[in-house]
Amino acid sequence: MKNLLIMLTFAITLTHSYAYVDKQDISLYQVAKSDIGLKQITMEFEIVDTDETNVFIYVPTFRSKHFEAIAKTEKLLKSSIYNDQKGLKLEKGYRNFDEVVAKLKEFETLYPQTVNLEKYGESALTNQLYYLKVSHNVHIDNKKPKLLITAATHGDELITTESLLRFLENFLGSQGIERHQEILNNYQLYFIPVVNPDGFMRQRRYTADGTDPNRSYPYPLKPNIEPVKCIAEEIAFFHSQNFVGSIDFHASGEMIMYPWAYTYDSPIAGDLAKFESIGKKMSVKNGYKIGQISKIIYIAPASSVDYFYWKNGTISYGIELARSKAPRAKKIPEIVNEASTILYSFILSF
Numbered sequence: 001m002k003n004l005l006i007m008l009t010f011a012i013t014l015t016h017s018y019a020y021v022d023k024q025d026i027s028l029y030q031v032a033k034s035d036i037g038l039k040q041i042t043m044e045f046e047i048v049d050t051d052e053t054n055v056f057i058y059v060p061t062f063r064s065k066h067f068e069a070i071a072k073t074e075k076l077l078k079s080s081i082y083n084d085q086k087g088l089k090l091e092k093g094y095r096n097f098d099e100v101v102a103k104l105k106e107f108e109t110l111y112p113q114t115v116n117l118e119k120y121g122e123s124a125l126t127n128q129l130y131y132l133k134v135s136h137n138v139h140i141d142n143k144k145p146k147l148l149i150t151a152a153t154h155g156d157e158l159i160t161t162e163s164l165l166r167f168l169e170n171f172l173g174s175q176g177i178e179r180h181q182e183i184l185n186n187y188q189l190y191f192i193p194v195v196n197p198d199g200f201m202r203q204r205r206y207t208a209d210g211t212d213p214n215r216s217y218p219y220p221l222k223p224n225i226e227p228v229k230c231i232a233e234e235i236a237f238f239h240s241q242n243f244v245g246s247i248d249f250h251a252s253g254e255m256i257m258y259p260w261a262y263t264y265d266s267p268i269a270g271d272l273a274k275f276e277s278i279g280k281k282m283s284v285k286n287g288y289k290i291g292q293i294s295k296i297i298y299i300a301p302a303s304s305v306d307y308f309y310w311k312n313g314t315i316s317y318g319i320e321l322a323r324s325k326a327p328r329a330k331k332i333p334e335i336v337n338e339a340s341t342i343l344y345s346f347i348l349s350f
């Protein structure tokens, strides 16, 4: 009876927190970098961007009083940026989930020979999961190398999705260019612009139940982890194809990273050389730092990069774009350029 009561309380709490998180009201603040409360603020709140003198922060409205007590130089830029109809109002330059899907559909309509949009499942909150295949004669498998390119595994890393969409817009819009022809003829590209739509719609890193999707993949030490729904679907899709290479875009940090993440052990020698040489090509123009995840940042078990390499020998990278998760509008084109040169170097390495 007691157990039942605990379970019931837990279930109610969970349901309640779902509803609560979805309706969460958020304000955008700035504080000076010199603010004496900044250290405490970075520990408790989400930094969305910085410029030379200020730090920009999302504050759940119910915590505003607490925030204002810590911050000494705070300035409220926007209150109540949650909009009931369309989720959070986005910073200028970014698309919400519906707009992302509309854009993908538009690509398919405009370029039916080279673009195919498909669903591969749905998230825990029943949002549709999409991949976009891009290649010459897209509806047939021409046995050319298959590459997987994903974004927004962490739902608040808005620049990753926006970069893929703008890359695709440029790429598909100028198919006559020789390099684009070469890519369309010799590769089969699969894009997943939003891996975690439940997080993306709320501009939250995690899935709706608070799980970090990039700590949710099985890995050699814990092969029986049960992934969250959107990752389970992605894994099933991954195994339906044979991907020789992959990039999972994250933000931020300006880093090009390869397995392993769960251990300091290196990948086998031949693969290590490949990871390093392709990594170098990808960093030539942007100076991004290259390295093994566990060594360049920290031990990070249960990530996509380890899963893809472990299960299929896929040459899998995790790339931390930019210096913030959602740089302001005027900075976006610069990041799109970086992502595009990374993608061209990556693709042409296979």
Ligand SMILES: [Zn+2]
Residues within 6 Å of the ligand: 153, 154, 157, 214, 249, 250, 251
């Ligand atoms: Zn991330």
